[in-house]
Amino acid sequence: xxVAIPAIQCGNFASVVNIIAKAGGTARLIEDPKELEAFxxxxxxxxxxxxxxxxxxxxxxWIEPLDRLARGGRVPILGIxxxxxxxxxxxxxxxxxxxxxxxxxxxxxDVEPGSGLKVPHMGWNTVKVMRPNPIMPTDGEEQRYYFVxxxxxxxxxxxxxxxxxxxxxxxxxxxxxxxxxxxxxxPEKSHRFGLALMRRFLxxxx
Amino acid sequence: xxxxxxxPCLLLKEGGLVKTTRFSxxxxxxxxxxxxxxxxxxxxxxxxxxxxxASRSGREPDYGLIExxxxxxxxxxxxxxxxxxxEQAQRLFALGVEKVCIQSAGLADMSLIRRIADRFxxxxxxFSLDVKKGLLGGRAVHRRSGSRTESRPWRSVIxxxxxxxxxxxxxxxxxxxxxMKGMDTELIRQGSQGLPVPLVAVGxxxxxxxxxxxxxxxxxxxxxxxxxxxxxxxRAVLITxxxxxxxxxxxxx
Numbered sequence: 001x002x003v004a005i006p007a008i009q010c011g012n013f014a015s016v017v018n019i020i021a022k023a024g025g026t027a028r029l030i031e032d033p034k035e036l037e038a039f040x041x042x043x044x045x046x047x048x049x050x051x052x053x054x055x056x057x058x059x060x061x062w063i064e065p066l067d068r069l070a071r072g073g074r075v076p077i078l079g080i081x082x083x084x085x086x087x088x089x090x091x092x093x094x095x096x097x098x099x100x101x102x103x104x105x106x107x108x109x110d111v112e113p114g115s116g117l118k119v120p121h122m123g124w125n126t127v128k129v130m131r132p133n134p135i136m137p138t139d140g141e142e143q144r145y146y147f148v149x150x151x152x153x154x155x156x157x158x159x160x161x162x163x164x165x166x167x168x169x170x171x172x173x174x175x176x177x178x179x180x181x182x183x184x185x186x187p188e189k190s191h192r193f194g195l196a197l198m199r200r201f202l203x204x205x206x
Numbered sequence: 207x208x209x210x211x212x213x214p215c216l217l218l219k220e221g222g223l224v225k226t227t228r229f230s231x232x233x234x235x236x237x238x239x240x241x242x243x244x245x246x247x248x249x250x251x252x253x254x255x256x257x258x259x260a261s262r263s264g265r266e267p268d269y270g271l272i273e274x275x276x277x278x279x280x281x282x283x284x285x286x287x288x289x290x291x292x293e294q295a296q297r298l299f300a301l302g303v304e305k306v307c308i309q310s311a312g313l314a315d316m317s318l319i320r321r322i323a324d325r326f327x328x329x330x331x332x333f334s335l336d337v338k339k340g341l342l343g344g345r346a347v348h349r350r351s352g353s354r355t356e357s358r359p360w361r362s363v364i365x366x367x368x369x370x371x372x373x374x375x376x377x378x379x380x381x382x383x384x385x386m387k388g389m390d391t392e393l394i395r396q397g398s399q400g401l402p403v404p405l406v407a408v409g410x411x412x413x414x415x416x417x418x419x420x421x422x423x424x425x426x427x428x429x430x431x432x433x434x435x436x437x438x439x440x441r442a443v444l445i446t447x448x449x450x451x452x453x454x455x456x457x458x459x
Binding site for chain 2: 018120
């Protein structure tokens with residue numbers, strides 16, 4: 001399986017490439033959207049601010065070709081962290097519209113004052129898988145993942161929520177519909193749990 | 207719910223792994239890649255690697271070695287030692303390091319932390335401070351490198367780092383380093399009081415109970431050196447890490 005990672009900004013792409021190799025696939029950073037056709041799946045990864053992420057996609061000419069893949073329904077697409085938030089309509093963090101493939105808005109994480117909870121939601125958390133899906137096991141075994149984020153996606157349709165993590169309130173840990181999935185956590189930094197997720201992503205056919 | 211993190215802290219010297227006692231007498235404990243591979247297999251929460259020679263000798267990070275570390279880490283990796291510029295931090299992130307730890311360069315000029323945080327986010331930059339107890343019981347900043355002594359109170363140095371965007375604070379108790387005789391919980395209490403970002407407490411862990419005490423004193427994460435690399439009264443080298451269920455049981459409220 002051959003995964004394209006649009007090289008949209010400085011992010012921790014090395015770790016994503018590493019885990020895909022460990023999961024038995026190959027991944028390549030690509031600079032030119034025309035190259036997308038040569039790959040059978042896409043990972044949108046990145047760290048940083050929402051508007052910066054969208055402007056990188058726009059400046060690189062990624063939006064139209066990615067939109068075609070997303071709506072074509074055949075090529076699996078996975079957004080990681082900021083990459084997941086970019087799948088949504090908008091974010092409290094910026095003013096630019098997102099890709100809008102998932103009907104969801106990205107809101108600032110609110111915690112009760114005095115609760116001792118901090119923002120960003122940073123560290124290892126367990127997740128609750130809400131429904132059968134192509135990337136996360138539903139066998140009931142506890143899964144934990146590494147999170148770092150200050151904003152969270154809120155879906156219009158509960159059926160788009162794949163998993164949640166508790167941080168004062170349930171936060172969307174994974175979302176998706178059809179061939180588009182997104183995870184708020186970092187599978188590339190989540191030991192065997194992230195590796196299992198990546199293997200499933202590589203095996204997933206739409 | 208988020209878990210309190212337990213983080214092996216590894217010290218690098220001339221490309222080898224060492225462990226110090228009260229910041230002196232580095233003892234060679236092995237090849238870092240091998241140790242990191244074992245810690246990865248043990249599914250540690252996170253890993254911190256600090257080059258204790260880099261700043262002192264004015265060296266840059268050893269990028270080739272760090273890239274190999276990152277390739278073995280399927281958990282977050284924090285690197286510290288010899289980072290003086292935003293470009294050096296950027297190069298480390300591109301190799302697969304999640305967090306950089308700043309000390310000497312930050313004590314000289316906190317704006318380095320600000321510039322890294324502005325570009326890569328606060329979550330990517332930690333400030334580390336070494337604090338030592340004086341003869342009269344007072345605590346003061348201990349400097350690993352540079353001849354200038356630090357006159358500011360240790361806690362205000364931490365607050366300044368946070369004000370400049372440090373996403374986490376690593377607080378080392380120099381007198382406890384390598385002793386495995388328990389952490390300085392009073393230091394942790396004072397350091398975490400009113401601190402808006404996570405505190406990583408380091409120095410003195412010799413048992414699971416010590417980790418629990420540090421968490422009770424306000425640490426979000428606990429860094430462990432000697433206890434994870436030495437075994438038995440003769441300090442034979444053995445890499446260990448508690449089982450996940452042990453940590454869950456330990457840190458349950």
